[in-house]
Amino acid sequence: MELLKDLEFRGLIHQATDLEGLEKVLREESIKLYCGFDPTADSLHIGNLLAIVTLRRFQLAGHSPVALVGGATGLIGDPSGKANERTLNSADVVVEFTDKIRGQLSGLLDFENEENPATIANNYDWIGKLDVISFLRDVGKSFGLNYMLAKDSVNSRLEAGISFTEFSYMILQSYDFLKLYENEGVRLQIGGSDQWGNITAGLELIRKSIEDSKAFGLTTPLVTKADGTKFGKTESGTIWLDSTKVSPYEFYQFWINTDDRDVITFLKYFTFLTQEEIAKLEKEMLEAPEKRAAQKALAEEVTKFVHGEEALNQAIRITEALFNGSISALTGEEIKQGFKDVPSHELKKEDEPNLVDVLVESKIAPSKRQAREDVTNGAIYINGERIQEIDYVLSSKDRIENEFTVIRRGKKKYYLLKFL
Structure with a gap:
């Protein structure tokens, strides 16, 4: 199945610029695309997972993903999806977070592929060199105030208040797209639906800066749960991708407890199972929901992708031991994972x-x-x-x-x- 057809089947195309043109380019050549990850914590979380999995889908289809770690924009703070101003982290903390996130991304994308390897970039490499005069003259002059005020990420914050720092975030992200287009040949930016304004602003900057340029933007939908609760949050907190913050067993349990109403959507979003395999699981779920075959497949596929097969097998052993009562079969490390939150x-x-x-x-x-x-x-x-x-x-x-x-x-x- 062609890549965009597969993304459509999975419900992963929320917004796109010139979808027809993008489809033609993807069919005719291998392109570079990017997605940004700001280091606002010392680990990525499952809210970032859809973007990572989408980058991986492009890579499996023969394209080259660039994972951009926002060493510079992480010092500023993205107003998108936030009701209030972010608390700024110090420069040394952002550097620490950047290194950790870089390491996590290295384990989730294929950097060894000879034909279309994934790469990592850090926007501090170019934004850190900008002086304020150059920024205002060469970049800021391309953005009209009315244009910026009309963007949801800014407009939604006007009543509560937005600082000039966060107001400038859109310009910096746009500059990222321009530099990656110029220096790396990146043609496509992807992101969550809350990034649409930033992505289209970047496309506008490229259009104004480079004659005959052709770049694209695509967003994935906001992940929601049928019961109205926030995706990626549990009673114990955020589901991080770092195994020292959330163990593979806890991670596995999060997915295996997915509501029947969400599981097929999440299989489409987060796994690389084929359309036929997902259809089979959907049929099994409708005929024998008590077996939870779809949930097991989801938990296994996502845990293996994030933590590896050995960690998945460990999570399954702990789950089965707790279900069967055969605790003595577990190792000390498995006991630590499985009983992390008990008295x-x-x-x-x-x-x-x-x-x-x-x-x-x-x-x-x-x-x-x-x-x-x-x-x-x-x-x-x-x-x-x-x-x-x-x-x-x-x-x-x-x-x-x-x-x-x-x-x-x-x-x-x-x-x-x-x-x-």
């Missing part, structure tokens, strides 16, 4: 305490009487094994890698003992 209690490695005492001390049971009842009634499990002996003593054989013991009370309440 925990610390003990010394030389301790061999009575189970009833531990249940009370770790607040698993409110009293010794209740603890004894829980044990005798078969409600207490150690690493998945039911224990019904009131005088049971926890020893080193009950520890996983001599570090952890997992206690379960009832069907779903887990507690973690850490031995230090």
Whole structure:
């Protein structure tokens, strides 16, 4: 299937300039395209994932993606989609964030491909060299005030207030497109729907600066959830792509818990499964929704893309162990991932305490009487094994890698003992 036809099937074309012209160019030649990622945090998150996956789709179709890390624009702040002024980070923090995001992008796009490798650029390399006079004379003169005020990213902020700093962001992003067009031959900029004003402003700057230029812009839709909650947010916070901030198991769980109403859309957006494979999963979901085949496929595909096959297999092992109760089969690292957010209690490695005492001390049971009842009634499990002996003593054989013991009370309440 042709690239733009595939993007249309997936619902990934929200806005585009000269779609017919772009289709012709993509069919006839290999082009360079870019998307920008501002270093406003030390990790990308799944709100960035659609743009990354879209860049990868272009690369698989024979085109060369440029991932632009905004070392300069990250110092300014993009007003797009924001109700209030951003808090500015210091230069050293932005440099740190830039390096981390550069590293993440290197693992998600193919930089080793001999024919059409992905590349990374940093807009500080050209914006950092601009002096204010050159900026105002050579770039600023191309932007009319009324033109800028009409853009949604600016207009939506006029009532609440917008600083000259953020007001200038559109010009800087436009300059990025111009420099990449001039220096790297980049013909297409992609981004989320909130970037439409910035993208079209860049196209206008290229048109005014270079005779007979031909560049394009394309945006993907805003990702929304059927239940009205914000995509990429959970009770525990943002779903980051950095495995040290959100473990592969947590990442996998986010996707496997996708609502039936969203799962087919997300399979189209975020996976590289074919139209036929997605249609088959949709049919399975309609016929046997309890099997959650579509959710499993989504979780597996996206986790493998972001974290790799080994991390995916680890996430599946943890999931299956929790479902089956076979906790003892997990490694210490898997215990850390799977029980990251459960209540925990610390003990010394030389301790061999009575189970009833531990249940009370770790607040698993409110009293010794209740603890004894829980044990005798078969409600207490150690690493998945039911224990019904009131005088049971926890020893080193009950520890996983001599570090952890997992206690379960009832069907779903887990507690973690850490031995230090």
